[in-house]
Amino acid sequence: MRTFTAIAGSAIFLIAAPGVVAGLIPWLLSDRWGLPWSAMPGFVLAGWVLILAAAAVLLHAFGRFALEGLGTPAPIAPTEKLVIGGIYRHVRNPMYVAVLSIILGQALLFSSWTLVAYAAVGAVAMGAFVRLYEEPTLSRRYGEEYETYRRNVPGWVPRLTPWRGSRP
Numbered sequence: 001m002r003t004f005t006a007i008a009g010s011a012i013f014l015i016a017a018p019g020v021v022a023g024l025i026p027w028l029l030s031d032r033w034g035l036p037w038s039a040m041p042g043f044v045l046a047g048w049v050l051i052l053a054a055a056a057v058l059l060h061a062f063g064r065f066a067l068e069g070l071g072t073p074a075p076i077a078p079t080e081k082l083v084i085g086g087i088y089r090h091v092r093n094p095m096y097v098a099v100l101s102i103i104l105g106q107a108l109l110f111s112s113w114t115l116v117a118y119a120a121v122g123a124v125a126m127g128a129f130v131r132l133y134e135e136p137t138l139s140r141r142y143g144e145e146y147e148t149y150r151r152n153v154p155g156w157v158p159r160l161t162p163w164r165g166s167r168p
Contacts, residue, residue: 047108
């Protein structure tokens with residue numbers, strides 16, 4: 001896939017998937033962000049920090065797919081190469097971690113248990129999707145390269161020291 005096509009496809013998928021899951025649905029669940037901000041000390045600041053940091057991670061991860069992998073995160077337009085650089089050296093699923101963090105950041109902003117519950121349901125759904133679809137698909141597509149990567153990089157909780165491995 002050409003770089004421009006990969007960037008355009010990734011941008012469209014960014015709006016269609018994380019934009020809906022971490023943006024539109026929480027917007028609707030929070031009465032179009034009309035809920036009052038949290039009265040708990042530090043929750044609003046912590047929520048904004050979490051949202052902004054997670055948004056940066058999400059954009060970085062999408063960029064890696066387009067520029068390093070020459071593809072998109074969308075299953076219909078996968079990458080040509082396994083993406084293992086940048087944030088992917090620390091965690092295999094940074095997009096899911098970022099999306100859940102954005103939702104939880106909004107839960108902090110509004111002290112919303114509804115958004116916490118939504119994030120929990122989302123975490124279960126994302127975990128199932130990873131186990132039942134993504135891991136088998138990546139194993140078939142990239143073989144031993146993915147298995148080596150999978151052994152060396154945690155799935156959900158970032159490792160403090162990066163994997164220093166190279167492509168097998």
